[in-house]
Amino acid sequence: MRLVVAEDNALLRDGLIRLLEANDCTVVAAVDNAESLTVALREHESDGAVLDVRMPPTFTDEGLKAAVAIRAEKPGFPVLVLSQYVEQLYARELLASGQGAIGYLLKDRVANVGEFVDGVRRVVAGGTVIDPEVISTIMARREEPVDRLTAREQEVMALIAEGRSNQAIASALFVTEKAVAKHTNSIFAKLDLPVAEDDNRRVRAVLAWLRV
């Protein structure tokens, strides 16, 4: 996997590069601001970008705006956004920027190297990876059509939104993969999703669930 990394803190940038390169990823360019990111994406052939939300010059939400801009230019370009804090509002904006190939995670999640690299892979493969902290605030909401899901289906849906595979969901919930497949099919039906290949339906389910 060839990736572009944008992070303004040198320590964290070096850490990210080391971590990604140790896991069979190639970091083709590492930049420290959104403008250089645009240039780097034009100059280098890459499979995706990992970027920080807060970057110069205003240190607010440059990374987020950059992610949306990149995807407006290159529809479906995989972007994983990292942040010191997560907001449902931002998750929605990112999800609205195209179908899938998007990730939004707390920087803390990088500590769990295996899961983080797995998340990067899923985003590059076109999946959706949303931080559990965002998911938990959505779970607390009581609204249609989420209410139509059973408690178990809600749990499965939350894990789908986090970007887990059926196998990972099965082991997290201590059930068989077959049982998970049954739940996901029921979820897809309840969310009125048209028949399509599984990955695409998962992305659509997340969008429907978040009501983007």
Add this chain to the structure above:
Amino acid sequence: MNQQAGPLRLTGFAALQLLMFPLVLVSLILVVVGGTLTLVTVGIPILLGSLPALRWLADRHRLLAAQTLGHDLPSGHLPTQGMSVLGRLRTWARDPMTWREIAWALVVVPIGFVLSLLTVLLLLAVVTGAFWWFGAPHIMRARATVDRIFLSPGHTEELEQRVSDLTVSRAMSVDHSAAELRRIERDLHDGAQARLVALSMTLGLADDLFERDPDAARKMVAEARDTTGAALGDLRSVVRGIHPPVLADRGLSGAVQALALDMAVPVTVDDGLAGRPPPPVESAAYFAIAECLANLGKHSGAENGWVRLSWAHGVLTAVVGDDGRGGADPDRGTGMRGVMRRLAAFDGTMRVSSPTDGPTLITLEVPCALSSPKTTPSSGTA
């Protein structure tokens, strides 16, 4: 009260003023007589009765003048609650407003009487109907203006009032920020700091164990990683309590939207802000709205909530409403008191209307300027 009254209504006011005229006259005479007789004590009971009567009549005229002119008339008496009889008399004598009211009764009431009488007669004489229709508003406005000049506090009194208000609000702000700093210190001490201490101990232990028991050491490193995560979580919540990042990123509108999204109760946001208030006002307003929404989620039992943000004539207004059970009391609960203290530093106010069975409506108002129109956040999003 911005609605101007029509000629008919104004004539009604004039009639009321005519009815009150004899009362004003009687209380004026009693005040003067009572005042001169205080030396021989008999005057005291007379004053105790007549001065409040005059004050009450003056207040009625203030209300009528306010309705006529379309804006409030402050009364601004010195407080006399809980004072002894003599103390009350002394305060009244010291209060410039008392003397203004006496002067008003002495000078204005006869003039005002003529003006009010004229208004009523113009209507009653029928043939002068046209004069009445066009003249009444002018005549009544003239009378109200004269009333206002005599019955409003003078410039010096207003400044005195302002100084005492500011002294109170400054003391409250200082208290509030001191309490906030203590809270932040405690949060850091009990949260992130404690976790970092635990973290360094765990890592130290792991360091010792690497040679002898690598498995145990690895377990400790994993534990250390969990502790780091918890410490980061603590720091995030402290940061949110100081200045939420989304507020810095997106301003009040975006931050309130983010708050609404995180609510368990569906909350709609109607954003009418064309720019951004100054950062300190933005922050105070944000925490005020956050507190209102937290209460809405916890106590109201509402099915729906809404927030409306607007700015007009130099005042930022935020209205938080819900369809819940009502009965909210702003004096109960430290959260709301903190909000009021914080708003007071900017001359901001909070009004709560929450009858039993609802709905609850909380109106926050802060005078402030609004910066240049906002740049649209992340253009291109749906």
